[in-house]
Amino acid sequence: xxxxxxxxEVGTFVVLVLLLVLDLLIVTRRPxxxxxxxxxxxxxxxxxxxxVFGIVLGFVGHGQASGEFFAGWLTEYxxxxxxxxxxxxxxxxxxxxxxxxxxxxxxxxxxxxxxRGVFILLGAALINEFAWVFYIFGAFLVYTAVRLAxxxxxxxxxxxEYENAFVRRAQKVLPMTKEYHGVKxxxxxxxxxxxxxxxIVFLSIASADLLFAVDSIPAIFGLTQEAFxxxxxxxxxxxxxxxxxxxxxxxxxxxxxxxxGLAVILAFIGVKLVMHALHENNLPFVNGxxxxxxxxxxxxxxxxxxxxxxxxxxxxxxxxxxxxDLRNGVAEGGSAGADRDEVEDGSADADLVDxxxxxxxxxxxxx
Numbered sequence: 001x002x003x004x005x006x007x008x009e010v011g012t013f014v015v016l017v018l019l020l021v022l023d024l025l026i027v028t029r030r031p032x033x034x035x036x037x038x039x040x041x042x043x044x045x046x047x048x049x050x051x052v053f054g055i056v057l058g059f060v061g062h063g064q065a066s067g068e069f070f071a072g073w074l075t076e077y078x079x080x081x082x083x084x085x086x087x088x089x090x091x092x093x094x095x096x097x098x099x100x101x102x103x104x105x106x107x108x109x110x111x112x113x114x115x116r117g118v119f120i121l122l123g124a125a126l127i128n129e130f131a132w133v134f135y136i137f138g139a140f141l142v143y144t145a146v147r148l149a150x151x152x153x154x155x156x157x158x159x160x161e162y163e164n165a166f167v168r169r170a171q172k173v174l175p176m177t178k179e180y181h182g183v184k185x186x187x188x189x190x191x192x193x194x195x196x197x198x199x200i201v202f203l204s205i206a207s208a209d210l211l212f213a214v215d216s217i218p219a220i221f222g223l224t225q226e227a228f229x230x231x232x233x234x235x236x237x238x239x240x241x242x243x244x245x246x247x248x249x250x251x252x253x254x255x256x257x258x259x260x261g262l263a264v265i266l267a268f269i270g271v272k273l274v275m276h277a278l279h280e281n282n283l284p285f286v287n288g289x290x291x292x293x294x295x296x297x298x299x300x301x302x303x304x305x306x307x308x309x310x311x312x313x314x315x316x317x318x319x320x321x322x323x324x325d326l327r328n329g330v331a332e333g334g335s336a337g338a339d340r341d342e343v344e345d346g347s348a349d350a351d352l353v354d355x356x357x358x359x360x361x362x363x364x365x366x367x
Contacts, residue, residue, distance in 0.1 A: 012232060016235050023239070046239045065226070068224035069224075071223045071307055072224055072234075074311065075216075075220060075233075077236075079219065081258070083112075087245060094197055100183055100198075104183075104205060107205060109241055115210055119213050124227040137222060138270045138272075139270070140218055142267055144266050176194060176195045176197065179196075180198060181198075185199050217230075222270065223272075224300075255314075257321070261313070265306070265307055265310050268303075272303065275298060276298075278291070279293070279297055
């Protein structure tokens with residue numbers, strides 16, 4: 001069990017809430033698309049804050065807690081970056097003006113924090129009462145990993161349109177304007193109360209957050225069962241996501257192997273969960289309700305090594321492939337350009353020959 005001083009836990013949540021309120025005030029008072037420099041500084045600040053928190057947690061608690069936090073934070077951060085793909089699609093599909101995208105992202109982040117908080121409380125309660133929940137979590141993560149791997153093998157990209165039945169029905173039922181009116185959800189126009197397209201954007205973001213909460217919470221519970229670490233790792237992973245969206249919006253397309261990397265991480269955590277469930281087994285129809293003491297527990301240092309190693313390999317291979325594709329594209333473009341030049345030169349030569357023949361024929365007629 002993680003026994004932390006009350007002042008540390010309370011102080012952590014107070015600081016995190018203040019940071020979220022500050023972020024919200026910046027967005028609401030000055031909606032704008034941040035520059036690369038501004039986004040970089042904010043992302044570096046939040047990442048540095050998470051690293052400092054993990055180190056302090058090691059001193060206040062113990063090294064195991066620090067390792068669990070970093071493993072959980074990196075896993076949740078990776079899943080959050082994948083979440084950005086969906087945000088990009090939603091913004092593009094509904095043509096959200098760039099200056100309002102920060103507000104939409106802030107709503108998405110706050111919604112994600114609330115949803116994950118609910119899932120964390122439910123998950124922690126289930127785990128405390130029913131150890132067999134690890135079997136379900138583990139099987140779900142392995143299934144998710146297979147789905148992501150299948151997506152990577154068949155080169156399936158994120159859909160150009162992100163829709164679901166709830167959003168489509170809302171579009172048909174709600175009386176709606178065609179234009180955005182800032183970040184307002186509802187306006188009065190010609191005496192009629194109308195919704196704006198921002199309602200559908202918010203519904204899409206919220207439904208995406210719900211899906212990712214279902215994926216992410218079992219993943220981090222596979223690394224730690226401490227609710228405090230689970231919640232702080234999720235908040236630190238989500239903070240700065242708004243600025244990261246503007247910083248690596250173009251880079252997201254280059255992370256072509258991100259799904260494969262996440263598949264490896266989730267499969268590893270899923271197997272780890274099943275092993276932990278076997279080690280703590282109390283199901284009467286499995287081994288007579290006796291734990292499998294021979295099944296080893298995966299240490300946190302191994303989990304951290306696998307997660308960091310997978311992310312590094314995934315990022316490097318993705319950037320190498322993007323660079324290779326770009327180089328091949330330039331080469332093909334150059335070759336095509338050369339072919340066009342040859343065709344044009346050939347055409348020009350043919351025109352000169354035709355003109356010479358016509359001049360000769362005309363001279364012959366005059367004679």
